[in-house]
Amino acid sequence: xxxxxxxxxxxxxxxxxxxxxxxxxxxxxxxxxxxxxxxxxxxxxxxxxxxxxxxxxxxxxxxxxxxxxxxxxxxxxxxxxxxxxxxxxxxxxxxxxxxxxxxxxxxxxxxxxxxxxxxxxxxxxxxxxxxxxxxxxxxxxxxxxxxxxxxxxxxxxxxxxxxxxxxxxxxxxxxxxxxxxxxxxxxxxxxxxxxxxxxxxxxxxxxxxxxxxxxxxxxxxxxxxxxxxxxxxxxxxxxxxxxxxxxxxxxxxxxxxxxxxxxxxxxxxxxxxxxx
Numbered sequence: 001x002x003x004x005x006x007x008x009x010x011x012x013x014x015x016x017x018x019x020x021x022x023x024x025x026x027x028x029x030x031x032x033x034x035x036x037x038x039x040x041x042x043x044x045x046x047x048x049x050x051x052x053x054x055x056x057x058x059x060x061x062x063x064x065x066x067x068x069x070x071x072x073x074x075x076x077x078x079x080x081x082x083x084x085x086x087x088x089x090x091x092x093x094x095x096x097x098x099x100x101x102x103x104x105x106x107x108x109x110x111x112x113x114x115x116x117x118x119x120x121x122x123x124x125x126x127x128x129x130x131x132x133x134x135x136x137x138x139x140x141x142x143x144x145x146x147x148x149x150x151x152x153x154x155x156x157x158x159x160x161x162x163x164x165x166x167x168x169x170x171x172x173x174x175x176x177x178x179x180x181x182x183x184x185x186x187x188x189x190x191x192x193x194x195x196x197x198x199x200x201x202x203x204x205x206x207x208x209x210x211x212x213x214x215x216x217x218x219x220x221x222x223x224x225x226x227x228x229x230x231x232x233x234x235x236x237x238x239x240x241x242x243x244x245x246x247x248x249x250x251x252x253x254x255x256x257x258x259x260x261x262x263x264x265x266x267x268x269x270x271x272x273x274x275x276x
Contacts, residue, residue, distance in 0.1 A: 001272065006035040006054040007047040015162055017065060018047045020110050024261035027112075032265070043272050046078070053078045059272045061085075063105060067092050068182045069136070084271050090209050091185040103271075104212060107191040108261045113162050114198035116252065117170045125151035125238055126176040129168045130158055130192065136180040143178050146227060151234060169199055173244065174237050177204040189213070197221065197255040200248025203233055214258050220251040 003025075007018035015023075018034065025032035035044060035054055044056040048065045053075070062078055063086040070093040079085050079099040086105035096102075128144065131137055144153070156168040169175065175196035179187040187207040196202050202221040204210075215221055222237065224230040237244050 001043065001269070002031040002033070003269070003272070004033055004035040004039070004041045004044040004054070004056070005047055006044055006050050006052075008049045008051055012159070015110075015113075016047065016049070017063065017107070020108070020261045021045075021047075021265060023110060023112070024265055028262055028265065030265060030269070045268060046082075049073075053081075055081065059083050061268065061271070064088065064092075064102070065107070067096075068180060068184045068188055070095075070182070070184060086268075088190075089185065089188045090212065093184055104209070105264060105267060106189055106209070106212070106259065107194055108259050108264050109194045109198045109255050110162075111198075111256055111260050111262075114166055114195045116199050116248070117167060120167060120170040122173045123152075123171045124154045125172065125234070126174050127154045127156060127168060127172040129156040129160065129165055136182055139181050140178040143227070143230065147176070147230065147234065150231065151238065166195065166199070169196060172199075174234060175199055175202045176234070177202060179205060179207065194255060194259050197251045197259070200251040201237060201244050202247075202251055203230070203237065215251070215254050218247075220247065220254045222247065 005018045005021055007016050010016055022032050022034065035041060041054060041056045042058040044054045045061040045063060046053055047063045060082050061084045062082040064074060065088045067087050067089050074096065076096065076099050079096060085100050085102040087102040088105065088107050090104050092102060154171065160168060177193055177196060179190050181187050187205045189207060189209045193202065193204060204221060204223050206223040206225045210223060217223060222233045224233055
């Protein structure tokens with residue numbers, strides 16, 4: 001079986017979910033290719049971001065990623081004509097939930113890129129390697145102002161290659177996460193969660209979808225619901241290196257067992273085959 005994936009490439013050359021799926025397919029020996037204009041397809045998965053929806057003669061799928069942003073480009077028509085709609089978070093805008101009930105397909109780990117580098121010193125208690133500020137990251141900005149008073153911190157900014165991004169994250173003792181929040185939901189399990197899980201130990205803001213991961217709180221990651229819990233768990237991890245290493249190792253193992261792009265492809269191909 002051949003699966004085409006339709007997505008827009010990032011202008012800076014960084015990988016999209018489509019690129020990651022193709023990489024995983026190559027490792028698995030599966031026939032997954034990026035759709036080219038004027039190519040007729042039987043099975044196709046449209047992955048945000050894409051410009052034009054491509055319809056497959058046998059199966060058409062759609063994978064929405066930034067659901068919490070409720071992007072204007074998120075098309076009710078595209079949802080309606082898809083055999084399967086996947087979303088990276090379980091909470092969706094009301095206008096879309098009226099069209100079709102989506103299937104949760106969380107983001108994932110590229111096992112060749114997202115990993116712990118044993119030769120990189122953990123110089124800082126936590127780091128930021130990405131976006132700060134903006135309305136959807138105001139809570140992240142507030143919490144950084146709070147915790148950097150207590151712990152050592154490095155802001156690497158944006159615009160790094162995949163490899164350098166992961167190497168930057170490796171310099172932190174704790175993989176601290178505060179995902180974006182919008183009017184739709186107060187957080188999500190974004191790509192950063194899984195990338196950080198592959199390094200560990202993760203300390204993340206609690207979101208309902210943590211219950212969908214097969215991960216165990218206190219064993220594979222830690223979560224927090226308020227400032228006090230965040231600070232207490234930060235101190236707990238930083239004061240106990242054995243605990244940090246134990247949670248990091250367990251989180252990595254579970255991540256590679258359940259949350260690789262290979263796992264996501266297995267789900268997609270199963271759905272194409274009618275669940276068999």
